[in-house]
Amino acid sequence: MLDATLQQRVNELAHETVQLCYHCHKCTAGCPVEQDMQYGPDVILRMVQLGQKQATLSSPDIWLCAGCETCGTRCPNDIDIAHVMDALRQIAVAEGVRPAVPNVKRFHDIFLTVVGLTGEMHEAGLMGAYELLSGDLFKDPSIMALAANLFAKGKIPVLPRLSKNRSRVQRVIEQSRQADK
Amino acid sequence: MQYSYYPGCSLHATGKEYDESTRAVFESLGVRLVEIQDWVCCGASSAHSVSADLAVNLPAINVALAQEAGQGDLLAPCAACFNRTKAADYALRHDPARRKSIEEAVNFVYTGVVHVRNPLDVVINDIGLDTVASKVTRPLTGLKVVSYYGCLLVRPPHLMEFDNPENPTVMNRIVRALGVDVKDWSYATDCCGGSASLPRVDIATRLVGSLAQHAREAGAEAIVTACPLCQMNLEMRQAEKPHVPIFYFTELMGLAFGLPDARSWWGKHLIGPIPVLKAAGLM
Numbered sequence: 182m183l184d185a186t187l188q189q190r191v192n193e194l195a196h197e198t199v200q201l202c203y204h205c206h207k208c209t210a211g212c213p214v215e216q217d218m219q220y221g222p223d224v225i226l227r228m229v230q231l232g233q234k235q236a237t238l239s240s241p242d243i244w245l246c247a248g249c250e251t252c253g254t255r256c257p258n259d260i261d262i263a264h265v266m267d268a269l270r271q272i273a274v275a276e277g278v279r280p281a282v283p284n285v286k287r288f289h290d291i292f293l294t295v296v297g298l299t300g301e302m303h304e305a306g307l308m309g310a311y312e313l314l315s316g317d318l319f320k321d322p323s324i325m326a327l328a329a330n331l332f333a334k335g336k337i338p339v340l341p342r343l344s345k346n347r348s349r350v351q352r353v354i355e356q357s358r359q360a361d362k
Numbered sequence: 363m364q365y366s367y368y369p370g371c372s373l374h375a376t377g378k379e380y381d382e383s384t385r386a387v388f389e390s391l392g393v394r395l396v397e398i399q400d401w402v403c404c405g406a407s408s409a410h411s412v413s414a415d416l417a418v419n420l421p422a423i424n425v426a427l428a429q430e431a432g433q434g435d436l437l438a439p440c441a442a443c444f445n446r447t448k449a450a451d452y453a454l455r456h457d458p459a460r461r462k463s464i465e466e467a468v469n470f471v472y473t474g475v476v477h478v479r480n481p482l483d484v485v486i487n488d489i490g491l492d493t494v495a496s497k498v499t500r501p502l503t504g505l506k507v508v509s510y511y512g513c514l515l516v517r518p519p520h521l522m523e524f525d526n527p528e529n530p531t532v533m534n535r536i537v538r539a540l541g542v543d544v545k546d547w548s549y550a551t552d553c554c555g556g557s558a559s560l561p562r563v564d565i566a567t568r569l570v571g572s573l574a575q576h577a578r579e580a581g582a583e584a585i586v587t588a589c590p591l592c593q594m595n596l597e598m599r600q601a602e603k604p605h606v607p608i609f610y611f612t613e614l615m616g617l618a619f620g621l622p623d624a625r626s627w628w629g630k631h632l633i634g635p636i637p638v639l640k641a642a643g644l645m
Contacts (some may be wrong), residue, residue: 247558
């Protein structure tokens with residue numbers, strides 16, 4: 182099923198003009214994770230132009246994009262493909278599409294939950310929660326040694342710093358949840 | 363000279379050496395850093411990855427706080443904080459529709475009086491290399507490094523307005539003024555993997571391994587950087603030996619200035635830099 186509104190929706194969310202892409206492939210040529218992707222940035226753009234919503238939103242590509250902005254910096258048509266990837270993830274989240282790389286979304290969800298609780302991204306909380314909830318801790322026990330090392334150097338304070346502005350943060354997070362619906 | 367200091371989440375934790383060395387170096391240069399009270403997380407990669415509104419509203423809170431504090435421009439050492447806060451400021455400054463929606467979400471009125479700065483830019487443009495050179499009590503000759511900028515300091519160029527995005531030189535010039543032998547290489551802005559470091563260890567290990575290999579091939583024995591996530595990834599995900607230690611440029615400044623605090627930074631590194639410093643005759 183093609184969705185002819187996909188390109189416009191992406192353009193609006195990303196503040197980009199996807200139809201300008203003429204497929205020079207420069208973005209894919211410079212992408213550090215292109216070899217891990219299913220399609221590559223230039224093909225994702227083509228798929229957006231053609232309204233292939235299901236395929237783009239369910240691809241691992243949108244979750245593997247590191248946001249390094251190499252693509253957008255080099256595009257001869259000034260399209261920031263990293264912003265397009267952002268928009269596709271945002272649409273996927275709003276529509277409840279299962280992420281093809283669940284651990285990446287899990288990481289972002291935990292990150293923002295921690296930020297909502299304390300106003301700050303408490304690294305010990307993020308790492309601990311991520312390692313437990315993803316199950317990575319059990320696949321690679323050397324993480325415990327790394328955590329102990331960081332703790333011994335005083336680099337992952339156990340107690341979070343509570344910002345007095347966390348209510349402002351919570352308000353902004355709640356607003357974004359409403360807006361993204 | 364005074365700035366509203368925004369350390370961000372990493373500088374309070376895994377980027378502790380960057381926070382300590384930045385404060386010590388700026389103090390020795392007579393620059394006052396007033397930490398923004400009750401600053402909040404900028405959202406880093408996660409906010410913009412899942413929500414268009416949160417992407418700018420979260421960092422805009424710190425723009426509002428710096429504006430309300432009135433203690434000078436916002437100074438963000440962390441490359442991600444710098445990038446995201448600049449993105450929020452850009453939307454506020456240049457897009458009236460987005461400005462309205464951000465102001466409403468964050469509950470403030472944007473005046474644009476506060477600019478978003480980074481210590482590399484402040485050192486070069488506000489403090490000046492002549493002043494930096496005059497503070498060097500012990501030139502770091504014998505230390506061979508490459509400068510690694512990473513992604514978010516320089517890209518996207520129209521937003522960051524910060525040096526050449528393919529071949530930046532700001533950090534090279536600062537570190538050379540300390541007497542360091544900065545080698546040329548082609549990988550100064552290649553991605554380290556960023557926030558993929560936890561969910562995709564394989565990707566981060568590959569990208570970091572490539573950077574470390576190219577640094578060695580360029581004749582460097584250490585890498586100097588200005589991003590706390592890059593620094594952590596480059597240390598944490600380096601698999602092949604010999605390991606290349608990763609310095610923050612402010613740590614090298616502190617060492618060259620002869621600051622006594624410098625000694626306390628080395629033990630915090632995951633890849634201890636003391637052997638390299640000793641081999642270069644700097645300890």
